[in-house]
Amino acid sequence: MRRIKIISVFLLLVAFTGCLDDDDGTNFFYELVTVEEVEIPQQFNRGETYTITVSYFRPSDCHSFAGFDYNRLSNERTVAVVNVVVDEGDCRDLDSANMVKQSFDFFVGSEDSYIFRFWQGKDDNGDSQFLIVEVPVVTS
Secondary structure: OHHHHHHHHHHHHHHHHHOOOOOOOOEEEEEEEOEEEEEOOOOEEOOOEEEEEEEEEOOEOOEEEEEEEEEEEOOEEEEEEEEEEEEOOOOOEOOOOOEEEEEEEEEOOOOOEEEEEEEEEEOOOOOEEEEEEEEEEEOO
């Protein structure tokens, strides 16, 4: 009987704390930003790790780097830059001089080449556009 009371009290506490309003009013969302430039080797050596650097324009002072959206399918890698946008109502647009560079490490596996597709936005029809770079793999 005591065990049932303890469990009941615990469940009530969990239900109560789940209903607390801890929203501080900050609105944020994630947004893909277009890749402008890529620094990538012209060839890879199998079994080595390479740093790939992408550059993009930071649209406003409310945008901050949040990571990469990275998808792989066979030897193809699709990469997009993700920004978190914290919208507090006073965002200032930034000019195109605010180029940001971010990097990720890429380990070369057993493929003979890798095709990288860097997201560059959408066209008038809403279709995604990509900067496509194929990098051959050589044995050292």
